Amino acid sequence: MSDTKKKKKRIVPPEELVHFSWGGRTQEWEEEADQVMHTLQDQLEDQETKEEIKKKIEYGKQKQYW
Numbered sequence: 001m002s003d004t005k006k007k008k009k010r011i012v013p014p015e016e017l018v019h020f021s022w023g024g025r026t027q028e029w030e031e032e033a034d035q036v037m038h039t040l041q042d043q044l045e046d047q048e049t050k051e052e053i054k055k056k057i058e059y060g061k062q063k064q065y066w
Contacts, residue, residue: 016039019032
C-alpha cells in the first residue's frame with residue numbers, strides 16, 4: 001500500500017452550481033459554462049495546501065527562457 005495521504009474533497013452541492021438553461025443563445029451558454037468552470041476551479045484551489053501554493057508562486061516567479 002502506498003503511504004500517500006489523500007486530501008479531503010469538498011463537494012459542492014448541485015443546488016449551488018449554475019444550471020444550464022434550455023434554449024437561449026450560444027453566448028448565454030458560454031457564460032453559464034464559464035461560471036461552472038470558475039466554481040469548480042475555486043473548489044480545486046480550496047483543496048490546495050499552503051506548500052503547494054508556495055511552490056506554484058515560486059515557479060511563477062522564475063525567469064522563463066523561451
